[in-house]
Amino acid sequence: xxxxxxxxxxxxxxxxxxxxxxxxxxxxxxxxxxxxxxxxxxxxxxxxxxxxxxxxxxxxxxxxxxxxxxxxxxxxxxxxxxxxxxxxxxxxxxxxxxxxxxxxxxxxxxxxxxxxxxxxxxxxxxxxxxxxxxxxxxxxxxxxxxxxxxxxxxxxxxxxxxxxxxxxxxxxxxxxxxxxxxxxxxxxxxxxxxxxxxxxxxxxxxxxxxxxxxxxxxxxxxxxxxxxxxxxxxxxxxxxxxxxxxxxxxxxxxxxxxxxxxxxxxxxxxxxxxxxxxxxxxxxxxxxxx
Ligand code: HXC
Ligand code: NAP
Numbered sequence: 211x212x213x214x215x216x217x218x219x220x221x222x223x224x225x226x227x228x229x230x231x232x233x234x235x236x237x238x239x240x241x242x243x244x245x246x247x248x249x250x251x252x253x254x255x256x257x258x259x260x261x262x263x264x265x266x267x268x269x270x271x272x273x274x275x276x277x278x279x280x281x282x283x284x285x286x287x288x289x290x291x292x293x294x295x296x297x298x299x300x301x302x303x304x305x306x307x308x309x310x311x312x313x314x315x316x317x318x319x320x321x322x323x324x325x326x327x328x329x330x331x332x333x334x335x336x337x338x339x340x341x342x343x344x345x346x347x348x349x350x351x352x353x354x355x356x357x358x359x360x361x362x363x364x365x366x367x368x369x370x371x372x373x374x375x376x377x378x379x380x381x382x383x384x385x386x387x388x389x390x391x392x393x394x395x396x397x398x399x400x401x402x403x404x405x406x407x408x409x410x411x412x413x414x415x416x417x418x419x420x421x422x423x424x425x426x427x428x429x430x431x432x433x434x435x436x437x438x439x440x441x442x443x444x445x446x447x448x449x450x451x452x453x454x455x456x457x458x459x460x461x462x463x464x465x466x467x468x469x470x471x472x473x474x475x476x477x478x479x480x481x482x483x484x485x486x487x488x489x490x491x492x493x494x495x496x497x498x499x500x
Contacts, residue, residue: 284337355399392462408468
């Protein structure tokens with residue numbers, strides 16, 4: 211049993227104001243908690259203001275930190291601009307953008323309507339580009355530097371994945387944006403990085419991607435070499451490091467945090483991990499006899 215302790219010094223994120231889209235639930239809320247514990251001021255934004263309010267109360271109660279909430283639909287550029295106007299006026303400025311908001315569901319692609327496809331691409335890719343562009347323009351215009359963007363992608367950003375094609379298509383775009391802007395905006399003192407989490411169970415993901423009828427198909431102990439799912443604190447530790455000044459030279463990187471899951475699916479002979487020691491013993495004996 212691993213006890214996950216905070217990784218960085220207590221004041222590692224002091225004087226940083228961090229905006230997390232979709233910060234009212236799941237992994238966004240988990241990262242928010244860890245950032246607050248390290249001294250950051252938080253802005254969380256998504257569509258459901260009631261959910262954000264509840265998250266604010268919970269996070270402030272747990273950490274003693276300050277959380278501001280604003281409703282925003284990241285698909286709509288005007289909504290993003292309005293949210294940024296309010297957030298910047300209230301906090302004095304944003305130092306870090308975490309593009310975490312997402313939409314996703316499983317479906318054979320040929321069953322999707324055009325609107326269904328667009329809905330996911332609009333939240334994931336357009337939502338990320340809207341927030342990045344709107345905030346990046348402000349940082350550049352005001353000659354602010356030492357800013358950074360952290361995009362939450364997935365391991366299927368580069369492998370692709372059947373049955374979540376709109377999400378895979380959009381996350382691949384987000385990864386391309388991460389690497390492109392890492393180069394283009396470095397001259398403005400803006401870093402861009404990404405995390406590709408593996409399985410980190412959240413209500414939002416499990417409800418949509420693993421309904422009860424399918425749960426028998428997804429035995430994580432078999433899919434993941436480390437034979438367990440990720441702990442939210444593990445993601446929070448990595449995210450805290452990546453947005454902090456300790457990572458000032460980290461730019462254009464995507465860090466995978468999946469217990470080895472995607473590589474297990476990729477290696478041609480990885481299926482041999484199913485073989486028990488007794489069968490390896492027998493194979494060795496027969497080789498020696500020969
Ligand atoms: C097929 C679906 C569908 C489904 C909705 N649609 N759900 N099609 N299968 N399960 C279709 C609808 O019929 C409609 O098309 C269109 O999509 C838009 O649906 P709305 O319900 O009107 O959309 P909206 O209210 O905007 O909600 C967006 C949403 C919803 C994506 C559909 O699930 C949502 O709000 N999700 C946010 C949270 C989320 O998804 N979290 C999971 C992230 S997990 P028509 O043609 O009928 O109008 C994640 C993990 C990745 O990303 C990696 C894991 C390892
Ligand atoms: P989640 O709890 O469902 O989070 C998604 C968040 O996005 C919600 O808070 C939602 O809030 C917000 N959102 C959705 N549509 C939005 C919109 N149009 N405008 C603004 N906000 C919107 O799911 P999660 O598992 O924590 O996922 C968080 C991130 O991790 C996503 O980028 C996901 O792709 C990634 N990820 C998760 C896993 C995993 O195992 N959980 C694995 C790989 C990657 P509202 O409903 O209030 O808008």
